[in-house]
Amino acid sequence: MPDFALFAGSANPQLAQAIADRLGVQLACCEVQRFPDGEVSVELTESVRRRDVFIVQPTSPPVDRHLVELLAFADACRRASAERVIAVVPYFGYSRSDKRVRRRQPIGAAMVASLFQAVGIAHLVVVDIHTPQTEGFFTIPVESLTAIPLLAGALRDRLPRDAVVVSPDAGRVASTTAFANELELPVVVLHKKRESARQTTVTHIVGDVEGRACLLIDDMISTGGTIAESIAALREHGANREIFVAATHGLFLENAREKLHDATEIFVTDSVAQSWDRVNVVSIAGLLADAIQRV
Amino acid sequence: MPDFALFAGSANPQLAQAIADRLGVQLACCEVQRFPDGEVSVELTESVRRRDVFIVQPTSPPVDRHLVELLAFADACRRASAERVIAVVPYFGYSRSDKRVRRRQPIGAAMVASLFQAVGIAHLVVVDIHTPQTEGFFTIPVESLTAIPLLAGALRDRLPRDAVVVSPDAGRVASTTAFANELELPVVVLHKKRESARQTTVTHIVGDVEGRACLLIDDMISTGGTIAESIAALREHGANREIFVAATHGLFLENAREKLHDATEIFVTDSVAQSWDRVNVVSIAGLLADAIQRV
Amino acid sequence: MPDFALFAGSANPQLAQAIADRLGVQLACCEVQRFPDGEVSVELTESVRRRDVFIVQPTSPPVDRHLVELLAFADACRRASAERVIAVVPYFGYSRSDKRVRRRQPIGAAMVASLFQAVGIAHLVVVDIHTPQTEGFFTIPVESLTAIPLLAGALRDRLPRDAVVVSPDAGRVASTTAFANELELPVVVLHKKRESARQTTVTHIVGDVEGRACLLIDDMISTGGTIAESIAALREHGANREIFVAATHGLFLENAREKLHDATEIFVTDSVAQSWDRVNVVSIAGLLADAIQRV
């Protein structure tokens, strides 16, 4: 029995398995069930006493179910005398709720941080979290990993020499630049104006896209709206060649698949379980396995 | 503007409205939405500054969604300077997870208690919670109400004079006796043996049911299995007349409606929103309104 | 010096010594004294720095003295840089105060849980605690042991083949069944009605006791009232042979010895120090030594 235990929550068992394979260990045994009323039931079927416990559980949709399951896991581990409970949450749900837009709202990510700490989670591993400030919501150590080098590596041979790397808005410039540096390509930034809660228009493009291939970057693809709109704007400004899309987290909700029809190729990681055969999936299992080894 | 605010979560707005009507106040304004990825978004659209805030939200199925929504509500209230946040949770999800059956399990209800306290809930109102020990999971005050007198009141004129009040197992004797005392009827107790995780058999009946009308009591009806099995046992032991069923919380999950076809009449409260027209619904709005007034 | 230290509080040094013998270690050195004003003074006379510390201290009567002594021990350990403080509390005082019977009462066991956690106790070992829900009062891990197999082992050769195992009321059916399963004997349940705060009467007996030897089970014997009353009821219902009594915790308070004169044999453990030569004492030292080894 190794001195740590790696458990797979129900959100992404394939990723957990891949991490275990990388580490050369077996996944620890547990049973996660739902009662007829939907209450989650977790049972660890091997001892965790004085062992470090890693629980791999992205809090992807259905977010609340995955979140509460993770909390229940942690509670079970704590009561079973685990040495430390480390949550491996490659996709961190509620991460975009990092501030109050209007007064009298919750701060979802800060609330989740409180919940994690309330059940005794002692350490957190995340990948490309939406805002770097999120770490400050925690007093426990947060291992903030990035899949950018991995995605860049997968893209390197696919991209034409003259491609540009595009940030879909001013807020994504930092990670777009990280991508561009990895690929040694120039950065282009779209500027947007918010028309309404759900509607924005691209008003400026900083950098030249005419006749260039583009690589559109985002941390996550939810319904694909932002990406679709950015593609349209790039097309309008003369980007008449391939448009690649890369994001760490691919949720592809609602009619995302349809909206993204004009993307040449789409690259995401397996932070969230992927089933769409059109996307190129870059595995972060090695990245997470390394982090687990370090921790 | 009254000095308290009463909000309706999305789990049972009808009950919240009924409570507001009893109190002669308007429900406080808020917007609860779900993003495409299922993350909940709460906005209080009126001030709660220095007011006591009551949030009416049974954590009925889908339990994790209703639970996280309640936590988000509390976080919003706390950040908006509410004086105190009082959760009114007539049906308390995870209440049956009050101990570890096997080692290395969570204690769901204790975990939920930690979550409530982590987001600053300062007071809790519950109705006929599964185990009285649950109060000890909290350090905040818990207002434990019972709907038994209300249900007994509604049953009083319906029951034949010679009816008996039946506890479906040894663990429910206390609340069955409370019912029986209200109705001045004798108690009968079924004894069961657990055959397997999902299968139990009635082995003894303490008390006489032959030729008697029966009132079967439970705190909640989930899939109706316990009740259906108890009815069968009563029938076998000669209970050949009406069999009434009363429970505080009616979930009616899976094929519960079918399983309960042999029940003469079913009485539940509106702790959980009810839509089955075969059940008699006794409202606990007044009970909760009184509690809110006291608090 | 082993990597853990085992201290004996003043409540049951014999048991602590027996555990140490089983573990093949010496009890760690300490001095526990009382000042003239009754304040407890604890001094650890050997180093506990970075060692796991086990303190054996049932909180038996005088309960408050033993409780505060344990808390003082924990405070001393914490200030002396103990790695972890593990309280070994085979008999857990205030465990019957697990819910509010009337409003505006404390929940004694939950309060004690808060006190334990306030002085930094990191782990708890208990034996046959009154209610399994008590674990939920703690966020620290609780090792819940049972002496039932040990007691059953000691009884096995003493009991006639046709004996029955009797639960003194509906609330003790679970542990009685555990006993009966160990001994492969049938279960009998007494049903009681509470006449007043201190007075109950047996109203039904589920199962046949006529002409049978009986084994009466309870988790603890305090003043012996419940047991005496149950024996009388069994006699009335024709149990005219031996009546054995077994309980994990034997306090024998007030005139318990007198009340139990009609019991054929009495079996208890040494969770509480025993001095009555009429009882058969089954030692739980091995059970606790195993638990300590695991922890």
Added chain:
Amino acid sequence: MPDFALFAGSANPQLAQAIADRLGVQLACCEVQRFPDGEVSVELTESVRRRDVFIVQPTSPPVDRHLVELLAFADACRRASAERVIAVVPYFGYSRSDKRVRRRQPIGAAMVASLFQAVGIAHLVVVDIHTPQTEGFFTIPVESLTAIPLLAGALRDRLPRDAVVVSPDAGRVASTTAFANELELPVVVLHKKRESARQTTVTHIVGDVEGRACLLIDDMISTGGTIAESIAALREHGANREIFVAATHGLFLENAREKLHDATEIFVTDSVAQSWDRVNVVSIAGLLADAIQRV
């Protein structure tokens, strides 16, 4: 019903009654009982909902019983939705355990502070606590009162004009000086050398006592040893007239009454219930009533 409730613990109900009389209120109703096993049972028999609750309970011997009773009171109040729980502890047990004399000891007073805060006590009122640093053990507000002006007032007419005020050791100079200032008399300080754990000898007397009447001051009289020894030293140095003794807290443990036979008159307060008719009791009821009014 006033907006606060004043409860009497069992340690000093006379003092609680005297405070209530001063405040012109009735003591709030409660029942404090002990089960046969010595566990305390507290029931508040009137509502404390949203009221400030004052519990009068010196933690005098038997100190652990009085302490746990106070904690149980606080737990009951908190669960019953008291607005704030204020402990009125005129004599604070364990106050002399304010530092570690040897390593690997608890700090009793700091531990008690943790316990108070763990059960939700929000405010503390004490009288002439042994060390002023004790306040720092708490994060809640501590109302530190002194009975010195009251005692001085009672002594003023009894003392001869030429009396001196004597501190029994270098550590009590501050409160002795406070007394002396009230009485406009000179200070004398005894210097001691500790011979062993229980034995000290007076080595110097700072100031002149020859032919003078003396007033010996201490914060508390426990077994009277310090005082007896100081009287002997004063006699040796020529203090051949009356020797008065004044202390805030009079415990008179063991053979204190005998040891103090050579004291001319003894003055203490009713912080601890007094039954010895030789002492002059100065009531602090008014002092505490004023503090309660302020709080």
Added chain:
Amino acid sequence: MPDFALFAGSANPQLAQAIADRLGVQLACCEVQRFPDGEVSVELTESVRRRDVFIVQPTSPPVDRHLVELLAFADACRRASAERVIAVVPYFGYSRSDKRVRRRQPIGAAMVASLFQAVGIAHLVVVDIHTPQTEGFFTIPVESLTAIPLLAGALRDRLPRDAVVVSPDAGRVASTTAFANELELPVVVLHKKRESARQTTVTHIVGDVEGRACLLIDDMISTGGTIAESIAALREHGANREIFVAATHGLFLENAREKLHDATEIFVTDSVAQSWDRVNVVSIAGLLADAIQRV
């Protein structure tokens, strides 16, 4: 005596006085001194018992002194039974340390949040804090005010009709847009590339500045480097008319005054005490007075 007390820390007593004047109250009395060793000494010379206490103290340079003084104030208030302690910190030191740039760094703002909460600060009022996510570092309510409308009001009549509002980098677009909306002027965004830790270059200008008057916006002016560099870039791109500068917080450290010589006019608020006669100071006293009234 009003039911709240408004104290002035030593960082900006003029602002505190101006707030008091607006509220029509007197500043509460206190003495803040420094011992020869630099330790701060705070004494509240009027009662704060059960009153809400507001402490006005921007944590401007010398930041650590002002910070510790504020914490000491809060500790004094808590021990003196203040109802709630509200920190009014118009300039929040360490606010730019909101994330880890390199691993193994502190998050200064999150650390300060922990300190605030550790001494019992119950509510915080800030003005134009550097990052909106900072609120999530707190579990206490944070009143986030903005001085943008006030600054815009002061600028409105000064600015030429054809002016543009300039964001010095992509991260300041949100507040620049807020300014522009107030003034109904277009937004221009500078894009920068970081050359080294202390050196950045402007690479693009989004929007047209040629021949236009400019209003450069930032949340704070520290050494003036960012502003100076932006002015130079604007000049290079043809902005050959007035360049106004507006920021909420004006620290003017090192040779800031010199660096800003080319700015036409500078507008800041009195969040930090101002002594430079070249700047136009817009008072936020009214803004804070309103917030205090609301709280």
Added chain:
Amino acid sequence: MPDFALFAGSANPQLAQAIADRLGVQLACCEVQRFPDGEVSVELTESVRRRDVFIVQPTSPPVDRHLVELLAFADACRRASAERVIAVVPYFGYSRSDKRVRRRQPIGAAMVASLFQAVGIAHLVVVDIHTPQTEGFFTIPVESLTAIPLLAGALRDRLPRDAVVVSPDAGRVASTTAFANELELPVVVLHKKRESARQTTVTHIVGDVEGRACLLIDDMISTGGTIAESIAALREHGANREIFVAATHGLFLENAREKLHDATEIFVTDSVAQSWDRVNVVSIAGLLADAIQRV
């Protein structure tokens, strides 16, 4: 890489280096800088993951800067997954603020204790802290070391045989006696009367100093006022020979050097960095190295 890391804060890097030398390790790498606005920036440039981290930082003047730097260090360590953070604070700033002298003051040392615990400091090492009660302000273990044997060792050969050891007031008798015992010399105690906040007069001298050499003892020398006054009093009472002065902590603030001109020799430790060539500096590096080894 050893399994612990020893960091030097900026307050006394020489001492940290001396400790490292004693332990035969290298100081761990870090960069501590101040931004132009005075905010501290800490970066650990080597990994502390799962290592015990010791930070050597006396909180000497400028006390608030050194204090906040230490807190920032601890925050960085916690976020970087240090196993335990141990603060080595040989001189503990605010230690004299250990009680409230007047009501409505902070208790500085208790506040600092809260701050330490809020940022996750798990253990504290101090030397000759002003009051032993200070330990009770913490719930973490406090290693209280004393430099008295080291100072006494350095003095032993310097002192004439007939010297006396002098306590400057009644509050320092305990440490003076410890010194005297080490040196086998008699104790003399000065008695003082406080004339005003800053002015005291010596009223009595307990013990004989005429014609004797004296060793004046204090825990710290701040501005030298107490010492200067004591020397004057000793001179007045006939101490016409050498007067040695020894203290653990030498701050020498304001015109301390001048005030101490009449001292024959001055001995202090390097708990605070020393630059005055008139003092004899006794290093506590070995003492601290031993403590670190133990921890």
